[in-house]
Amino acid sequence: MKKTAFILLMILGTFNISAQELNQYKYVIVPEEFELSKEVNQFQLNALTKFLFEKFGFEAIMKRDEKPLDLQENYCLGLSAKVKDNSGLFVTKLVVQLEDCRGNIVFETKEGRSREKDYKKAHHEALRDAFSDIEDLNYQYDPAEVSTLSTTNNKSKTEEVEQAEIAEAVPATEQRETSNEAKTPTSAPPELVVENPMISSASAKELSFEKDAKSYFLEKSETGYSFFQKGSEEPFAVLAKSGDENSFIYKSLTRQGVAYFEENGNLVVEYLNSENKSVKQVYKASSN
Known part of the structure; x- marks a missing residue:
């Protein structure tokens, strides 16, 4: 029992560190088309991704939109959003990833799942399920943490x-x-x-x-x-x-x-x- 509790504490501790580190990033950049898609904003998945990031405190920007001045001067203030498709024959499974300016995946959600037969409903449900991890981060941008972007x-x-x-x-x-x-x-x-x-x-x-x-x-x-x-x-x-x-x-x-x-x-x-x-x-x- 003690061993199980210790493992849980270690997992929670790691999660909190990840959440704190994300606070140093001010923006999330969402592409108009994910790798899993066959067309721009297929199933309105990209628009929903931007909406959900904004819902949970992030400042989300579409990749082709004009960038704020501070992001132009320091592109490392932003994270690039990716959605990975792990779907099987009967279950739609999506994972949301955040990539920094150096190409490192700094955060990855759990596998969001849906058994809906309609493709659009299934992708929306799976994406919202994956975003529950991002909601739990309680993200809040902290300018004091920005200096760590260039020293880690x-x-x-x-x-x-x-x-x-x-x-x-x-x-x-x-x-x-x-x-x-x-x-x-x-x-x-x-x-x-x-x-x-x-x-x-x-x-x-x-x-x-x-x-x-x-x-x-x-x-x-x-x-x-x-x-x-x-x-x-x-x-x-x-x-x-x-x-x-x-x-x-x-x-x-x-x-x-x-x-x-x-x-x-x-x-x-x-x-x-x-x-x-x-x-x-x-x-x-x-x-x-």
């Missing part, structure tokens, strides 16, 4: 992010010679939130690149470039102008350094890693 990564996580931070670019103007001092970063905090990862790219020219058998592209704007991995709708890094038209300040979720173009169109990014060692990455221009 350990060394292994930092190295993992380093591998994911691949930015490719082609210069839109003629190469200019830059000094060695301009190409070498003098400092780079191990954790630096992107200052503005949502640079407007309306009508900007799209440029394509390749690295490690993966495709990327960047979009040019008045303030520099936004980096994208092919298939992603959100940039993972930016290049901000630093005076010389060929020199840029490189900023990602966890890194700050410098970037410059080579004469052949390749982009060089240099920054200091968590061990204060210089890292240099060269990204080849693609003809596609």
Whole structure:
């Protein structure tokens, strides 16, 4: 009996920690279409997801809507909502997941279930059942907890992010010679939130690149470039102008350094890693 009580207390303790950590996130971003769907807002599931998050205290935003200024400046204030379909032949089963700006699942609900035969009713019932876990969180945004967004990564996580931070670019103007001092970063905090990862790219020219058998592209704007991995709708890094038209300040979720173009169109990014060692990455221009 004591052993059972101890296990229950451990489970409840873990749940409370998860609930407290979620309070540092201000927004939930809901896509117009989930992976389980065959069309936009199928069964009105996306609209219902937004409604339920708002009902339980979150500030929910559809992905294509204009983002608030603080979210534009720090995309890590938001969590991305996902709905996972585990349905069987006779039971509709849905799980709601919350993913942070680094692609980590920070919260997952129980499996919401429904035996309704009508698809729309079944999906709504299963989703509401899953949201009972979110209701129990008693979520309330706490600005005091926001600082933990940029200080919780350990060394292994930092190295993992380093591998994911691949930015490719082609210069839109003629190469200019830059000094060695301009190409070498003098400092780079191990954790630096992107200052503005949502640079407007309306009508900007799209440029394509390749690295490690993966495709990327960047979009040019008045303030520099936004980096994208092919298939992603959100940039993972930016290049901000630093005076010389060929020199840029490189900023990602966890890194700050410098970037410059080579004469052949390749982009060089240099920054200091968590061990204060210089890292240099060269990204080849693609003809596609």
